[in-house]
Amino acid sequence: MSKRQVPASVKDERLIEKRREQMVKGAVNLFKEKGFHRTTTREIAREAGFSIGTLYEYIRQKEDVLYLVCDTIYDEVRERLEQDIDTKQGTIESLKRAIANYFKVVDEMQDEVLVMYQEVKSLSKDALPYVLQKELEMVGMFEKVLEGCVNKGEISLTKSEQKLCAHNIFVQGQMWAFRRWALRKMYTLEEYIALQTDLLLKGISKK
Amino acid sequence: MSKRQVPASVKDERLIEKRREQMVKGAVNLFKEKGFHRTTTREIAREAGFSIGTLYEYIRQKEDVLYLVCDTIYDEVRERLEQDIDTKQGTIESLKRAIANYFKVVDEMQDEVLVMYQEVKSLSKDALPYVLQKELEMVGMFEKVLEGCVNKGEISLTKSEQKLCAHNIFVQGQMWAFRRWALRKMYTLEEYIALQTDLLLKGISKK
Amino acid sequence: MSKRQVPASVKDERLIEKRREQMVKGAVNLFKEKGFHRTTTREIAREAGFSIGTLYEYIRQKEDVLYLVCDTIYDEVRERLEQDIDTKQGTIESLKRAIANYFKVVDEMQDEVLVMYQEVKSLSKDALPYVLQKELEMVGMFEKVLEGCVNKGEISLTKSEQKLCAHNIFVQGQMWAFRRWALRKMYTLEEYIALQTDLLLKGISKK
Amino acid sequence: MSKRQVPASVKDERLIEKRREQMVKGAVNLFKEKGFHRTTTREIAREAGFSIGTLYEYIRQKEDVLYLVCDTIYDEVRERLEQDIDTKQGTIESLKRAIANYFKVVDEMQDEVLVMYQEVKSLSKDALPYVLQKELEMVGMFEKVLEGCVNKGEISLTKSEQKLCAHNIFVQGQMWAFRRWALRKMYTLEEYIALQTDLLLKGISKK
DNA sequence: CATGAATGAGGTTTCATTCAT
DNA sequence: GATGAATGAAACCTCATTCAT
Numbered sequence: 001m002s003k004r005q006v007p008a009s010v011k012d013e014r015l016i017e018k019r020r021e022q023m024v025k026g027a028v029n030l031f032k033e034k035g036f037h038r039t040t041t042r043e044i045a046r047e048a049g050f051s052i053g054t055l056y057e058y059i060r061q062k063e064d065v066l067y068l069v070c071d072t073i074y075d076e077v078r079e080r081l082e083q084d085i086d087t088k089q090g091t092i093e094s095l096k097r098a099i100a101n102y103f104k105v106v107d108e109m110q111d112e113v114l115v116m117y118q119e120v121k122s123l124s125k126d127a128l129p130y131v132l133q134k135e136l137e138m139v140g141m142f143e144k145v146l147e148g149c150v151n152k153g154e155i156s157l158t159k160s161e162q163k164l165c166a167h168n169i170f171v172q173g174q175m176w177a178f179r180r181w182a183l184r185k186m187y188t189l190e191e192y193i194a195l196q197t198d199l200l201l202k203g204i205s206k207k
Numbered sequence: 208m209s210k211r212q213v214p215a216s217v218k219d220e221r222l223i224e225k226r227r228e229q230m231v232k233g234a235v236n237l238f239k240e241k242g243f244h245r246t247t248t249r250e251i252a253r254e255a256g257f258s259i260g261t262l263y264e265y266i267r268q269k270e271d272v273l274y275l276v277c278d279t280i281y282d283e284v285r286e287r288l289e290q291d292i293d294t295k296q297g298t299i300e301s302l303k304r305a306i307a308n309y310f311k312v313v314d315e316m317q318d319e320v321l322v323m324y325q326e327v328k329s330l331s332k333d334a335l336p337y338v339l340q341k342e343l344e345m346v347g348m349f350e351k352v353l354e355g356c357v358n359k360g361e362i363s364l365t366k367s368e369q370k371l372c373a374h375n376i377f378v379q380g381q382m383w384a385f386r387r388w389a390l391r392k393m394y395t396l397e398e399y400i401a402l403q404t405d406l407l408l409k410g411i412s413k414k
Numbered sequence: 415m416s417k418r419q420v421p422a423s424v425k426d427e428r429l430i431e432k433r434r435e436q437m438v439k440g441a442v443n444l445f446k447e448k449g450f451h452r453t454t455t456r457e458i459a460r461e462a463g464f465s466i467g468t469l470y471e472y473i474r475q476k477e478d479v480l481y482l483v484c485d486t487i488y489d490e491v492r493e494r495l496e497q498d499i500d501t502k503q504g505t506i507e508s509l510k511r512a513i514a515n516y517f518k519v520v521d522e523m524q525d526e527v528l529v530m531y532q533e534v535k536s537l538s539k540d541a542l543p544y545v546l547q548k549e550l551e552m553v554g555m556f557e558k559v560l561e562g563c564v565n566k567g568e569i570s571l572t573k574s575e576q577k578l579c580a581h582n583i584f585v586q587g588q589m590w591a592f593r594r595w596a597l598r599k600m601y602t603l604e605e606y607i608a609l610q611t612d613l614l615l616k617g618i619s620k621k
Numbered sequence: 622m623s624k625r626q627v628p629a630s631v632k633d634e635r636l637i638e639k640r641r642e643q644m645v646k647g648a649v650n651l652f653k654e655k656g657f658h659r660t661t662t663r664e665i666a667r668e669a670g671f672s673i674g675t676l677y678e679y680i681r682q683k684e685d686v687l688y689l690v691c692d693t694i695y696d697e698v699r700e701r702l703e704q705d706i707d708t709k710q711g712t713i714e715s716l717k718r719a720i721a722n723y724f725k726v727v728d729e730m731q732d733e734v735l736v737m738y739q740e741v742k743s744l745s746k747d748a749l750p751y752v753l754q755k756e757l758e759m760v761g762m763f764e765k766v767l768e769g770c771v772n773k774g775e776i777s778l779t780k781s782e783q784k785l786c787a788h789n790i791f792v793q794g795q796m797w798a799f800r801r802w803a804l805r806k807m808y809t810l811e812e813y814i815a816l817q818t819d820l821l822l823k824g825i826s827k828k
Numbered sequence: 829c830a831t832g833a834a835t836g837a838g839g840t841t842t843c844a845t846t847c848a849t
Numbered sequence: 850g851a852t853g854a855a856t857g858a859a860a861c862c863t864c865a866t867t868c869a870t
Contacts, residue, residue, distance in 0.1 A: 053853060
């Protein structure tokens with residue numbers, strides 16, 4: 001499944017990219033504050049720095065903005081993950097680093113993660129699969145890291161456990177954004193990383 | 208923080224309860240399908256089986272419906288949890304049962320949990336705290352169970368770990384609802400319960 | 415043109431009178447504050463001390479309340495005028511007394527006068543004539559007093575001037591209510607009475 | 622106290638002026654017939670010749686239309702008064718002319734005057750002062766004329782009497798609009814002017 | 829005779845989208 | 850390629866009135 005195209009009336013590809021960047025940037029700010037549905041297209045245009053007419057030269061519908069926003073955020077998160085993760089090393093240490101780095105990315109992009117997290121469901125049946133696919137790919141990255149560790153004999157997990165574990169890691173990262181109302185009162189980011197890593201590795205039962 | 212009151216024009220308390228039940232039931236169905244914002248008040252009224260005028264005899268604003276929906280769902284989930292959970296026993300077995308029961312409740316109420324999960328953020332600043340409070344109370348129940356186990360020496364966790372672990376359990380239950388698009392393809396409920404419980408207890412690192 | 419009947423479902427005449435009194439009293443308070451259109455029938459019922467259902471046992475439409483209000487106020491103003499005015503005496507003194515008394519009545523009933531003044535126009539084409547008729551009757555009282563003075567040779571006015579002068583007096587009384595925002599800052603009631611009487615009698619041109 | 626601004630979404634000032642003119646014109650017609658409260662925003666838009674959406678590009682609330690209507694009418698009345706009145710001459714003749722002209726303006730604009738007269742009270746507490754201020758300015762114009770006459774020794778009035786007299790003149794003009802149901806049956810405009818001027822100057826008591 | 833729950837027409841307002849300039 | 854005025858469907862909400870109890 002490749003990238004979903006959002007048609008524009010304008011031809012100049014360079015310009016399209018530029019305008020859409022402005023658009024997404026403005027939209028994230030607004031969605032953060034009021035959510036997708038309470039944000040108007042006029043506000044998006046104004047925040048992006050151009051007119052409502054221009055906005056519609058680069059999208060067909062309001063929902064396209066949401067898609068672009070989600071798409072952009074996922075791309076950025078993934079890109080930053082890819083830089084940090086070494087899926088081949090297969091050491092506990094590399095797993096820990098992957099988790100820590102991912103949690104840090106979430107922390108730095110918490111607004112974006114939150115927005116995306118809360119608004120994906122507003123995407124049309126048409127656009128949703130593309131975004132979910134991206135999520136699966138990211139989960140897949142953690143799966144790879146785990147697999148590496150298993151292969152190296154550092155940990156022992158069935159395929160099923162690997163997959164679930166990858167989902168857990170992914171969700172625990174998002175948790176830091178969408179449950180910050182509760183977690184932030186209790187932990188710093190570093191504590192959160194340390195605790196989650198520990199629980200993940202050792203479990204809770206006595207040895 | 209006690210229950211937040213939604214004022215009604217109608218006086219008969221019995222009737223209020225009955226009508227609101229109809230209302231919530233209808234609303235959940237609609238929210239499930241189209242989300243809060245895409246659902247109109249007229250649709251809610253129709254689905255509930257009465258007129259738009261009558262709807263507004265029992266609420267002041269559309270948002271009140273959302274609050275009542277969230278409130279009702281939380282109450283039901285908690286009620287069912289309370290029946291099943293034994294916070295005093297302090298055995299690993301009782302912890303497992305608590306988790307399994309909670310996950311089963313989430314499974315049975317997956318539509319409701321999903322709705323609530325996705326729409327809480329649409330609540331006004333005014334209503335949100337009441338709902339978050341309820342969530343914390345439920346997390347607190349798992350904390351108690353964990354504490355019981357610690358006290359009995361069955362497991363060893365710091366206070367901090369207990370709290371985080373309770374959050375994790377709670378979120379992993381919700382996960383079964385909000386990530387069913389991915390999880391359902393891989394696991395049955397029973398498998399999910401078994402795997403999560405195992406990971407939680409033993410962790411992933413080799414003994 | 416006799417009194418316009420507002421039909422009631424209830425038979426007991428005594429009761430009708432009592433309920434309508436309550437109704438008018440409550441309504442005047444509300445109209446004073448928010449005007450006829452912004453006042454709801456429910457509010458009228460509540461302020462009157464009974465239920466919306468009961469209200470509609472004594473009127474057919476909301477507008478009937480307005481008619482009853484106007485009717486009642488006019489009757490009270492006229493009644494109080496009739497007590498004070500001596501149309502036969504024909505002295506300047508009696509004219510002065512009539513004016514002073516009328517202005518005092520307006521002052522005491524300023525809320526009612528204001529309400530009536532501002533809301534008559536909301537009466538239906540059907541009810542309006544009855545109320546205007548009452549107004550003409552009151553103007554007629556001043557006309558009589560003026561006529562008395564003319565007949566006694568105290569003042570000299572043509573029939574036309576008498577009529578207009580009566581209107582002027584009547585409106586200058588209402589003025590005290592509907593322009594109180596301006597007049598009250600400049601005059602006490604006594605000053606207002608004295609000045610208006612003086613201007614009326616002597617005019618402004620040098621003798 | 623300067624002009625109260627009604628915000629528009631449209632930027633082109635020329636266009637705003639034009640559209641608001643259409644709007645006010647249509648609204649006066651409708652208010653004349655059914656009053657402010659019984660006129661719908663849709664009707665106003667249709668009468669003005671554009672869509673409901675366009676209407677709301679030029680106002681924020683229905684009440685803004687009423688404010689613009691009142692504002693416009695006052696401005697027009699005043700403008701026409703200013704053209705005619707010579708406040709400096711100080712002759713009885715100029716006073717008579719001022720009154721006659723004012724009464725003629727009221728006669729020509731009787732619908733507008735009536736509308737404004739009956740609906741000002743529906744203005745919000747926010748907008749009312751601006752309109753009352755305009756009324757005071759117009760009263761002030763008559764005050765000036767009277768003052769001129771006093772200074773020239775043509776008439777003799779105390780300051781207090783001048784002020785009241787100005788109010789009387791102003792109200793007697795409006796009377797011709799709001800009591801036309803009674804006055805028109807008795808007098809032509811010319812008769813009304815002649816009689817009121819006469820009564821004003823000479824009073825009613827015998828010389 | 830009194831009540832108040834139910835109704836739904838209709839009010840005001842918003843806002844995604846278009847299109848002439 | 851950019852603008853922003855115009856549109857009107859459709860949203861939320863109110864409230865006069867009815868009628869079964």
